[in-house]
Amino acid sequence: MKVAVLSFAHVHAATYIELLRDRSDIELITTDPDAPPGDPKRGKALADELGVTYRAGYEEAFAERPRAVIVTTENTRHRQLVERAAAAGAHILCEKPLATTEDDARAMIEACEQAGVSLMTAYPVRFHPAFTALRHALGDGSIGSLLSVHGVNNSSVPGLDRPWFADPALAGGGAVMDHTVHIADLLDFLLDGEQPTQVYAVANTLLTAPGEDEPNVESAGLLTLTYARGLVATIDCSWSHPSSHPTWGGLTLTCVGQRALVEFDAFPPLLDGYDAVQAAPRWEPGTINLDAAMLDSFLAAARTGQRAHPDGETGLRTLQTVLAAYESLRTGQPVVTAAAARPLPHSGSYTSLSPREGRCSSQERT
Numbered sequence: 279m280k281v282a283v284l285s286f287a288h289v290h291a292a293t294y295i296e297l298l299r300d301r302s303d304i305e306l307i308t309t310d311p312d313a314p315p316g317d318p319k320r321g322k323a324l325a326d327e328l329g330v331t332y333r334a335g336y337e338e339a340f341a342e343r344p345r346a347v348i349v350t351t352e353n354t355r356h357r358q359l360v361e362r363a364a365a366a367g368a369h370i371l372c373e374k375p376l377a378t379t380e381d382d383a384r385a386m387i388e389a390c391e392q393a394g395v396s397l398m399t400a401y402p403v404r405f406h407p408a409f410t411a412l413r414h415a416l417g418d419g420s421i422g423s424l425l426s427v428h429g430v431n432n433s434s435v436p437g438l439d440r441p442w443f444a445d446p447a448l449a450g451g452g453a454v455m456d457h458t459v460h461i462a463d464l465l466d467f468l469l470d471g472e473q474p475t476q477v478y479a480v481a482n483t484l485l486t487a488p489g490e491d492e493p494n495v496e497s498a499g500l501l502t503l504t505y506a507r508g509l510v511a512t513i514d515c516s517w518s519h520p521s522s523h524p525t526w527g528g529l530t531l532t533c534v535g536q537r538a539l540v541e542f543d544a545f546p547p548l549l550d551g552y553d554a555v556q557a558a559p560r561w562e563p564g565t566i567n568l569d570a571a572m573l574d575s576f577l578a579a580a581r582t583g584q585r586a587h588p589d590g591e592t593g594l595r596t597l598q599t600v601l602a603a604y605e606s607l608r609t610g611q612p613v614v615t616a617a618a619a620r621p622l623p624h625s626g627s628y629t630s631l632s633p634r635e636g637r638c639s640s641q642e643r644t
Contacts, residue, residue: 376593378450452495
């Protein structure tokens with residue numbers, strides 16, 4: 279199957295390329311026409327380093343009629359490429375956040391529905407087997423009804439390597455835009471799409487690297503989400519890992535139920551040792567490759583024409599939480615969302631899992 283990676287702007291682009299390059303069932307095409315001249319981490323220089331086929335522009339990539347594309351541009355440029363890919367009949371995996379405005383997200387969803395192609399939002403953490411076990415425990419009543427959830431998604435400052443992350447015109451925001459959505463997706467999946475009725479957020483720009491000027495976007499944030507059933511969830515979305523931290527990022531979820539407390543760690547403790555050559559500690563990852571698991575799901579949907587999940591509607595719902603957070607930051611007050619006007623869901627109504635979990639036909643809608 280022919281797959282195109284469109285842009286190398288996002289930090290995950292190189293990872294996707296390496297995973298696809300090593301698959302015998304994939305013919306990979308890459309392009310990054312918006313790369314800054316001379317940037318060794320972008321454009322043809324990176325493609326040559328990774329040993330993959332490179333095309334000069336998006337038109338050249340689309341001319342090869344890929345069956346699937348991965349959009350890894352800057353956040354505010356997602357819509358343009360998603361609409362072009364949909365018009366070309368390609369199934370789409372789009373980096374998170376799906377968009378930076380609700381209008382863009384809805385337009386992307388509509389373009390894909392009209393073209394009959396899948397639109398998947400890149401949320402790899404939900405593919406972790408430990409998170410699947412957490413969903414099972416919630417669904418079968420083992421932990422009882424959820425009372426509270428505390429989510430943490432921290433990382434180093436991405437703008438140190440990719441300056442556009444700190445440019446609101448390209449990123450749409452800072453840490454709140456960047457890291458809220460992963461936790462919001464896990465909550466969305468646990469609660470079968472139920473959205474918070476109220477969002478309150480606080481943020482600041484105090485977390486900076488040594489010698490760095492104060493950023494143009496927030497570098498630390500904390501959200502409090504309230505749900506109609508009484509559940510309260512918090513999301514720490516800060517860029518709080520120093521450059522010396524053994525991992526670039528991390529994600530944890532603590533769920534307090536009526537019967538039990540469950541902790542989920544997407545990136546468990548690492549294997550550690552000492553590198554004599556570098557005269558420094560060395561850490562090796564000790565977890566599964568979540569990006570590979572997500573790509574497997576996306577490629578399977580692209581081959582069969584089934585609807586990919588998490589889909590565009592999921593991306594829209596998580597974006598709505600982010601946008602409510604920014605409105606709260608603007609006003610300094612909690613924001614009542616559209617979900618507050620909807621009927622209270624049954625507290626025990628969770629979707630059961632099946633071998634077809636996360637997939638449905640292209641005619642179904644969420």
